[in-house]
Amino acid sequence: MEIDLNHSICEVAAEKSTFYSVNSAGNCSSSCSSTPPASPHHHPPPASSSSPSVFSELWHACAGPLASLPKKGSAVVYFPQGHLEQCLSSSSSPISSLEIQRFDHPQIFCRVMNIQLLANKENDEVYTRVTLLPQPSELLRLNSDGRETLDLGADEKEGGGGSPVLKSTPHMFCKTLTASDTSTHGGFSVPRRAAEDCFPPLDYKQQRPSQELIAKDLHGVEWRFRHIYRGQPRRHLLTTGWSSFVNQKGLVSGDAVLFLRGEGGELRLGVRRALRPVNGLPSSVIENQNSCSAILSPIDNAISSKSTFDVFYSPRATHAEFVVPYKKYIASITSPIYIGSRIKLRIDADDSPERRCTGVVTRIGGLDPYRWPGSRWRCLTVKWDDDIMNNTEERVSPWEIESITMSSFGIQSSPRLKKARSGPQITQPEDLLPTGSMGHLDFEEDSLRSSKVLQGQENLRFVSPFFGNGAMNRLENTSIPDNVMGKPAIYPGFEESTYRFPKVLQGQEIYPIKSLTQNSKHSFASWGNPSHGIQNVYLPWGGILKGSVSNPLMSSPSYDFPMEITSARPLHIPIRDEIGSDKVESEAKQARYAISPGSVEKEIAQENGGFGSGFSGYKLFGFPLASEVQSRSPPPPTPQASVKVHKQGSLVGRAVDLWRLKDYEDLLIELEQLFSMEGLLRDAEKGWRILYTDSGNDFMVVGDIPWREFVEVVRKIHIHTQEVEKMTRGMLINDDTQSCLDQSP
């Protein structure tokens, strides 16, 4: 017998009680218990102790995330997957005592004060509202010597309080609409148990018992339906009024409706739209923008004012993970992720409980180091082994990863394996072994493979600018403290690396060998103050040169890397030292922690010896190095953070923070959201053009210059219809023809 999982979930929800409490001090706590609800008689008398507002809140809490509720018997706390609501039914982790942390601001820890669901009345979607109390936490701090200390025991016993008021789960059901349900032909077929559970009883003695149901939606709008019990075999149907509801709500097959009966017998109903794929773009992209822009901005304010903030979050519409459990976070950051790493991920899909997916990290994107200088979060692009995953989860948060192993892909595909054998032996240092409970890295067995990854790489020839005999010598004399074992690699600034051309980043520079050998004078530069011994050398493929191996890159400049691998780089976790005076010192020390205690092979081409000179003036393949160099804190005389956006014909302008965005695509998504033009901007055929006025007051087309450059020169963004470009080319008229008259007299 097949079981509709959606329905099963609903039943679980009904069987599991969720308790809400709000104490007078505003210190909300919600705890969960697996106590079964009151006896499931058909029509329990309304609980006199329950106030309508509590019912309403509970209704809101239940209305949205049903599909995200745990499977029967499951009690796993799995915040990172975004199914925050699981905490509601997790007896092991009451929300109020869970450590929550913003993924993009490691200094700030938050305490969940309240979780409830709210409705976006615009699109009828339900969002989870997480009220967080930001707590600049002592859990993670830098000691004076720059060493990172994880003080796990601190701040543990603070929350709590408030006696939870027990509330029995009201009777409800959720049904995914069938084609018949949404067609104009008929009504809505009510599942038998759902009707008996939620709707007032009918007089079954009648031939065709029927009644009028009145249900309020999230807006408070009443919807009336004729509920009839008829047919052979008998079944419950909603007829009159149903199609109007479907039409006005714009429901289609695959969407879901939800009915909930309150204590007084009053009905509520909500819709839960299916996650419709946004054309052309993976949903994960939308997720990221959605979350970052709309949700995180008030958080900054709250943090500075030490007040609470709310996070709105729709588990159906967005995959973004705003909060992660502390343990998960710690586990994640102690497991470096490299491009090429094979990761395992647990997926909570509606149709399969706990499916685990595996894939290979193909790209590591960073947050904007200007805006989130200390963020440890990275955006991973994953090529999944299973093709089914391709469309749904292209981008992954490192917090989500369950285990990591080094991938061995690319070995067989490289015909030049032997030739590369003479390359450096990349060995993962032992202290990068996972210490977290969830992370799993077996570098021992993977060390060889990762070296093969390096050896297999073609065409891209990289060398670190840190290379240089002097630096190497210094480095070899450096002793690595023992107490930093197991700590993550520390690195200020990070960037994605899917570009064909190498990027030079703060603390991580990548050069083609060719440029080194051919024109080392202008291609080499050093970062960091040599007097402080910036010693870590990260090869582009993620290995760390160790030992006393001579520099093969210099001697054999024709290293070939397979093209399918752009570069394999470690997921370094930067920690920002806010004490500006000792920046270099601490960076140097932090950097050391990432270095294997073994001998590291390095050469730092150090032509430009000065620390402050950076890479100004150097170019690589026409790309100015300096512009890519992320200067240290504070952010340079920064260009404006927010850029105004005007849409043609729109009265009101908006503003976007470009530093938050990663690329043009992000921008388009952001703009679409700001102006409610979902899907209209990314598709040029929709007729919109994005223009901008730059610092030279020139009116330009967005997208022509590199994103970073764009961010710095843009002054104002304009959204115009495509007519704007026709002004020079004359009118174009598209000739899609429609016939609305079939017969001619």
Next chain:
Amino acid sequence: MEIDLNHSICEVAAEKSTFYSVNSAGNCSSSCSSTPPASPHHHPPPASSSSPSVFSELWHACAGPLASLPKKGSAVVYFPQGHLEQCLSSSSSPISSLEIQRFDHPQIFCRVMNIQLLANKENDEVYTRVTLLPQPSELLRLNSDGRETLDLGADEKEGGGGSPVLKSTPHMFCKTLTASDTSTHGGFSVPRRAAEDCFPPLDYKQQRPSQELIAKDLHGVEWRFRHIYRGQPRRHLLTTGWSSFVNQKGLVSGDAVLFLRGEGGELRLGVRRALRPVNGLPSSVIENQNSCSAILSPIDNAISSKSTFDVFYSPRATHAEFVVPYKKYIASITSPIYIGSRIKLRIDADDSPERRCTGVVTRIGGLDPYRWPGSRWRCLTVKWDDDIMNNTEERVSPWEIESITMSSFGIQSSPRLKKARSGPQITQPEDLLPTGSMGHLDFEEDSLRSSKVLQGQENLRFVSPFFGNGAMNRLENTSIPDNVMGKPAIYPGFEESTYRFPKVLQGQEIYPIKSLTQNSKHSFASWGNPSHGIQNVYLPWGGILKGSVSNPLMSSPSYDFPMEITSARPLHIPIRDEIGSDKVESEAKQARYAISPGSVEKEIAQENGGFGSGFSGYKLFGFPLASEVQSRSPPPPTPQASVKVHKQGSLVGRAVDLWRLKDYEDLLIELEQLFSMEGLLRDAEKGWRILYTDSGNDFMVVGDIPWREFVEVVRKIHIHTQEVEKMTRGMLINDDTQSCLDQSP
């Protein structure tokens, strides 16, 4: 017999030929002629010389602005009213030789290169596209001595070129839809002449002749209609396909459709929606914001790059005047406008040819002096004599005004006439008499009245900070050159003044007498370099003190102004001296030109003698003065502290000191208190939206940018109902409850 004016207009358009030409050099010119079109036989053979593209362009030109086309026989060039298209049929002023000038950038003159209509495919509206060639003109320049020279003769013979290709106007008609036309019950009743003119002929021998019409809209979409000639009496009807068209275009009664038959017999059709009143918001707001932000920004670019730019302009949707004929402009700026001035305005409404409206200027708003430091444009708020005008034309551009007289309103309403008699005699200087052809000011007869206006004022006690014996003495010795007679008053920076609290502006400071007398030490300050003799004294009510009357404000501090008159101030036209080194000098000289040659009575309280010191540190009623002082270019680092707040529907504005506030939340609370809207603003669901105008004069949503940034750029805050956002997003589904179940079994 009643005549549908819309139809008349259409016929005029058909009778008047409009000629377009585009020469190969890209130098487009369009000229007009009143030559009647070819004999109006029913089906003229397609002109072989006309290319389809020209037809298309012409079609676009005709499709939109029909209501703006001149009445029969009219040849008046009347750009300022926004009916740019009138030039198309004006034989006296071919477009190509007309001087066009941006109202907000007096240095830049533009030459019209092309005019055509484009479609906003979103709302199906038609826009006028004006391709302009900016010409940094010599017409208006400042001599080295700072005197303004109007070199009318220059630059006159430059344009032209290109032999216009004659094109006969295609056959077209425009009909405003009736209730029957738009009802679901029937089809579209085609006016007889229109059908015979535009549609292919039917075989009238048949019983019910019919045919299928295929017409393309602006998007190129083909619409098919059954065209039938039937009924008793016989008439032309569009049946099948029509209701689909109406529905999909969202047409309602009052909208108009337009059919146009090309040379090849192909049909085009367009819609022209009726100007639906935007609920709650005066259309002028839309206009201003829309135009300034979306339309003018590319112009800056074009000006700097000396390239062309386009202006998109919808005569139906916006009232903004982007271009004004040069003569009109000159006439306007030579006629100072005061609050209280009675103005006459010509209105081109659809239903009445050349209706003239009169009203009294109640408010003079300025452009942002930061962004448009030299703009002469002012936004006038006019209280119209005719109540009908109240909703349509609240705000007026000075370019539109036909004639100006001083108003005498307020005389009778003042019970304290006698008491105020001892006040200063405000006399308009003779050199402010109008010299332009259109302006009309009779200051001689109004001088007394304006003084009465002053005398009648209560409760608001103002005095200029310029008052001071030293300055007065200097001023009295100043000789006014004769050759500046008739030139407008020159003043850097200007601001509206409808507020209860005084504002301190550049060159125009207004203080309550009370503060002067009580704490003159901190309330007085001087602007301008005394060595250059800033001599003009503008009283807040717009008068210029002259003669040797002693300062009555100092001796009788209890001046009372009627509340209904905020202040009567002259519309000073600032001219920006771009030579930065001599700024003060030229300003001082320019200022002198506005002063009556007669003896002027002034006192400048000049405690703070330094020019650069401004008003920093002084506060008045808690309002820092310095923040309100508009410094000379470049804009000062200190943004304004107090920001004006306007609530939709409220006549009176308030002001908030943003520096006192911590964040957006504080702001909302403050605003709620100011407007007694407790709880209404912080909850978005209450339906209020907080917007603001920033330093770029853009209309933005509050909350998008960080608070600190916001504080620095905000210029004015607007509280609107949420309707304001619907203007950009289109209709929202209203949630009126509907019962869809009438009978219960």
Next chain:
DNA sequence: ATGTAGGCTCACTGCCGACAA
């Protein structure tokens, strides 16, 4: 000449049980 209303037809909405999965 043309706006509006009544009559008429037809297509579609929407309620019903049959039937099958």
Next chain:
DNA sequence: TTGTCGGCAGTGAGCCTACAT
């Protein structure tokens, strides 16, 4: 138990003329 289909009826869109202005 419930998704889908054929049957069927009521409503209304839409074509027609009549009538009024």
